[in-house]
Amino acid sequence: MDLQRIKYFLALAEQLHYWKTAEKVNITQSALTRQIQSLENELGLQLFERNKRNVKLTPAGKFLKEKWEVELSELEYIHQFAKQIHLGERGTITIAHPDSISASIMPDILAKITQAFPQLQIKLVQVLYENQLDFLKNYKIDLAITRDITSEQGIKSKKIxxxxxxxxxxxxxxxxxxxxxxxxxxxxxxxxxxxxxxxxxxxxxxxxxxxxxxxxxxxxxxxxxxxxxxxxxxxxxxxxxxxxxxxxxxxxxxxxxxxxxxTDILINWRADDHNPVLANILKLVFGD
Amino acid sequence: MDLQRIKYFLALAEQLHYWKTAEKVNITQSALTRQIQSLENELGLQLFERNKRNVKLTPAGKFLKEKWEVELSELEYIHQFAKQIHLGERGTITIAHPDSISASIMPDILAKITQAFPQLQIKLVQVLYENQLDFLKNYKIDLAITRDITSEQGIKSKKIxxxxxxxxxxxxxxxxxxxxxxxxxxxxxxxxxxxxxxxxxxxxxxxxxxxxxxxxxxxxxxxxxxxxxxxxxxxxxxxxxxxxxxxxxxxxxxxxxxxxxxTDILINWRADDHNPVLANILKLVFGD
DNA sequence: ATTTATTAATGCGTATTTTGCATTAATGGA
DNA sequence: TCCATTAATGCAAAATACGCATTAATAAAT
Missing domain, CATH: 3.40.190.10 (Periplasmic binding protein-like II)
Structure with a gap:
């Protein structure tokens, strides 16, 4: 079932007139007729009660109009949300950092992030020095800010x-x-x-x-x-x-x-982490 | 956007393997590849992170998997519900009847209806004799049980x-x-x-x-x-x-x-009422 | 009663999209 | 270095959707 068909249906359910609806949705009346027909066949029910003169919603059609309107707008919202995740504007990132910088550079970094990506959810955690890399490799954290240089395989680091x-x-x-x-x-x-x-x-x-x-x-x-x-x-x-x-x-x-x-402060992340949120944050931190 | 595509996506998101998934959903691997590709294009985002060897959900893909699963099952339920409305197994019908039969034939009729169509919602109302036909014509009630014969245009009657x-x-x-x-x-x-x-x-x-x-x-x-x-x-x-x-x-x-x-008891309804619920009830009342 | 205007359905040829087959290219493991 | 695996792709065939023109039904006008 094509969502476009449902959109055509909703337009017709609003107008109750094939010609006007067809014009509005930029197809011909013949195409609209067939779209509605195949929608009806697919569902195994009648959406409109129609003769050559009048178009009217059936009870099932009326029901579906209401439900589909809600469902479509939900889907639209979901897709927008997903797009934001794709762009790294939305999502969650977990950052471990030493206590020492929680009053110096961390506030600056966090301010920069929340200003650029207000929808982002940031989780700050305290991790024992010895666990930092393990947690990073095991996806418990996404970003580790450390004072230690690592040459671990698969971990990228940069001094900030x-x-x-x-x-x-x-x-x-x-x-x-x-x-x-x-x-x-x-x-x-x-x-x-x-x-x-x-x-x-x-x-x-x-x-x-x-x-x-x-x-x-x-x-x-x-x-x-x-x-x-x-x-x-x-x-x-x-x-x-x-x-x-x-x-x-x-x-x-x-x-x-x-x-x-x-003493240097380094930012560490997984080399194979393609989370767009991470990319955005790194760009932001190194950008200027 | 075709819902079928989303189903393909969900299958692949489960298996994370094109060949196996393609076999499971009865298309070729090439078709599946293209379905996923066009889904990604349509949404303007990447669903899977893949090379020639591995398939993995992106954060956006993971998000959509969860959301779409819910949304699809909701849609399925809605469509089933609509089908029941179409079949007259579900819906609402408003019946007016005289007080005199509320302890004689009404219980029989109602028992028959609720047994055959347990999902049906029945509203019983008391209407003054003189208003019965008006209410029927103005869609305030769907069925009027009366002791009066009417020859009104557009109203059908039958003795029960x-x-x-x-x-x-x-x-x-x-x-x-x-x-x-x-x-x-x-x-x-x-x-x-x-x-x-x-x-x-x-x-x-x-x-x-x-x-x-x-x-x-x-x-x-x-x-x-x-x-x-x-x-x-x-x-x-x-x-x-x-x-x-x-x-x-x-x-x-x-x-x-x-x-x-x-004195006869008649059941009256609108001749042009195509509500399948009505048809079912009439069939039930006259059926035997 | 007859004509006219309106409007949804349909036949048909064309355009678009999707599919399957075969092949290619990339990658991890032996 | 070679081999097995596997996602992507070129191409032709099949399926689907589309627009145009026409038809059939019906309500309104005369």
Whole structure:
């Protein structure tokens, strides 16, 4: 059954006149007659009660007019919706990102996305560092924003930002500026650091930092969660090293002392992911 | 857009394999390929992500699979429903009938209808005698059961039943049997009779009855409603003449004395009414 | 009663679309 | 590197849809 036929039927059901209807839908009266006839045959019922003079809907025709009108407009809506999905204007994308950037570049990225594609549904999730790539490969997330470089097969990555590491100390602490730091003064500190992850490029940078001062830090606590670390530093339990993105989190009683070490933020996605939503987002993020 | 195409799409979306699907839906792989292609063109989007080796739904395709499945089954249901309307198995019919038969032949008729066509919706209405034909012609009712013969243009009628008139008296009344009646004894009675309607064949029969006894009755009250008349007789306010169908109404303290006058019950409908529901009901009522 | 105007159905030739067959081209696995 | 698999495509045949002209039925006008 052709939907076009149903449209012809609806037009005729409105006009109840073959000639006028045929003209309106841009076919000849003969074609219209046959379209209606074949529609009737296909359904095995009569749609119109007609003689050579008058056209009138049968009860079944009246019923179908009402139902088909609804059904067709539903279909039209569905097709529009599908088109939007095709164009990547509609759909869902799940993004994992580290806590550190949730107050710095994430708001910018999200603002850009929602402005360009207001119909998009974005799910933000927190994923442990070690799970990020697994989740990406297993379609649990579509986009992973990380500080780690990966050379995994089938995953594409691109740097979108880089920030400096910073030493985080309470306001009252004796460290005020970078120049206050020395191997001696650092050795005396208790450190709160991120979980040391084998092969994580982020923890390698931190290790490189300590190596530049040529000592092994006294780490009394590891945590994967920046906000936990910040809370502990604020309580005076130690000092930390964090990306200076955390400065954007409101922490009035802390001091961030920038260090000459940079940490990159990368965006990772499946190379074979053809979801148009992803393509749009990547275009948006790299576009300018 | 042909619904058949959508069915092909759904089959392929299930199998994700052109050859197997083509075999299943009884066309060649080449035809299926082209059907999907033209569907994609028509919608302006891609349904499958495919190379020479694998077939996979795109996000839009996945969305449409779900939606179309629902929509198609809805359409199928609608078409079945319409078919039932066409066959007169489904729909609404409005019937007017006199109060007198609501406990005699109406239950039989209604039982027959609901048994044969359980999906039918029947509306019963009470209409004043004088309005019956008007309502019928103006599509306010579809079937009028009356005691009056009509020769109205465009209305068809057929007798379905006839019952006797009966004299209705309180049990204590001196009239016990038909033989008790005489012109003299009748003259002494007070009568409660139906509204005298010009040209109504029913009131003509009652007039004929009195003429056979050769007197003019003392009518102290007219009412169109049989149940009102019965209530008045029970209170001892007079005696009445009613169709003996009223015997089926529970009236323990009344006596019905059958009279040798018959009154017909007719069923009336519009001659140009092609509603299949009507045809079915007429067939049922006259069928046996 | 007869004529006229209107209008849905239909016969027929043409144009368009769809189909099947055979072949091609791409791809994953041995 | 070769082979098996499988979606796409060229082409001719079949099916379908279309428009034109005509027909048949009917309501309105005379």
């Amino acid at each position: 930002y880089s920030d400096h590491l910073a030493l985080v100390v309470p306001l009252a602490h004796s460290f005020k500026r970078f120049e206050d730091l020395s191997t001696e003064s650092l050795k005396a500190q208790k450190f709160i650091l991120p979980t040391k992850d084998e092969g994580s490029s982020y923890s390698e940078i931190i290790q490189a930092l300590f190596k530049s001062y040529d000592f092994v830090p006294d780490v009394f606590l590891h945590s994967e969660f920046g906000s936990t670390i910040i809370a502990l530093v604020r309580k005076g339990l130690g000092i930390a090293i964090l990306p200076d993105s955390y400065m954007h989190h409101q922490s009035p009683d802390l001091r961030f002392i920038p260090l000459p070490f940079k | 039943y006839s019952d006797h008139l009966a004299l209705v008296v309180p049990l204590a009344h001196s009239f016990k049997r038909f033989e008790d009646l005489s012109t003299e004894s009748l003259k002494a009675q007070k009568f409660i009779l139906p509204t005298k309607d010009e040209g109504s064949s029913y009131s003509e029969i009652i007039q004929a009855l009195f003429k056979s006894y050769d007197f003019v009755p003392d009518v102290f009250l007219h009412s169109e409603f049989g149940s009102t008349i019965i209530a008045l007789v029970r209170k001892g306010l007079g005696i009445a003449i009613l169709p003996d169908s009223y015997m089926h109404h529970q009236s323990p303290d009344l006596r019905f004395i059958p009279l040798p006058f018959k």
